[in-house]
Amino acid sequence: MKKREIQLSRMWKYFVDATAEIIEQEGVENVTIRKVADKAGYNSATIYNYFSEISHLIFFASMRFMKSYTDEVALYIQKGKDPIEKYLLAWECFCNYSFKQPQIFHAVFIMDLGDHPEKLLKHYYQIYPNDLINIPEDLKLILFERNMSKRGRSLLEVALKEGYIKEENIDSINELTILIWEGIFTNILNNRKSYEFQEATKIVMNYISEIVMNANIFNFQKWDYTKSQSSIS
Incomplete structure (x- = not known):
């Protein structure tokens, strides 16, 4: 340099x-x-x-406050036995952290940053490359994407390639899951609801599970959030 x-x-x-x-x-x-x-x-x-x-x-x-999330989400996803479980685990981790730090996640994922926010994300990791240490290469591609829709779709496309979902269901699954999260997140951010982060995560994950199960998922057992061992204490 x-x-x-x-x-x-x-x-x-x-x-x-x-x-x-x-x-x-x-x-x-x-x-x-x-x-x-x-x-x-x-x-x-x-x-x-x-x-x-x-x-x-x-x-x-x-x-600067996102590293604990990016480190944790890699561990969450590794626990998944198939693409759908990995998708749900990724959402579980995202919910836990976003509901614990709503102002931070709003600034990173929702706040208006003008044109080309992905360039800002790329620039950040150029300045702080250590934040990507131990992050798998395939996950780095998702972390460099600020757009929530594109992040979610990346994981669903893996499920599509392996035959777990139908192509015509990807957009509906992706959009509905994001809308569910945004609804709860906005209520928490604006102090309209006073959920503990675990409660908010459980609500969202139950809805996401139902969305996934109702979208012609093949060879997949229903996600049971209450039995998940990956929740953050």
């Missing part, structure tokens, strides 16, 4: 780490350009030399 690139990367990290510290201490909703500048020891104008808008800064800082 050239000297200029090293300097840019160092400055970039100063602001991201300062933002992450504010998020940890005060919450995402209390992040401001002035607070980040003060904590990093620079003026507010300097930040805009590295980030075009505050949503990008919040996104990158929120990604």
Whole structure:
């Protein structure tokens, strides 16, 4: 890496780490350009030399809290005996973490980041490559995808290739599962429901199980969430 690139990367990290510290201490909703500048020891104008808008800064800082999820989801998926079980386990892990950290997951997956948010995700992993250590190559392709629909479809296409689902059912399974999660997630994010994360995960996983089972699944035993041994304590 050239000297200029090293300097840019160092400055970039100063602001991201300062933002992450504010998020940890005060919450995402209390992040401001002035607070980040003060904590990093620079003026507010300097930040805009590295980030075009505050949503990008919040996104990158929120990604600093995602490593425990990305490490865990790889372990979850490995426990699945077939593509459908892997799909359900991936959703279970996602639900557990997103319902525990709704502000973080909103910033990463839902918040408006303008054009080409995948480029921001790719840039983050270029700056913090250690976040991808021990992540299987096939899972990295999914983690580089911010779009929820594309992430879910990637796993379902594996199930299609192995004959577990019909092609005409992929879109309905994918869209319905995302809508179920978004509904519960939005209620939690907006303080309309006060579910514990385990309860919220159970509700969503029960619905997702029914969606999958009603979509002409072949050679698959019904997912029993209550017997799952992979839930996070």
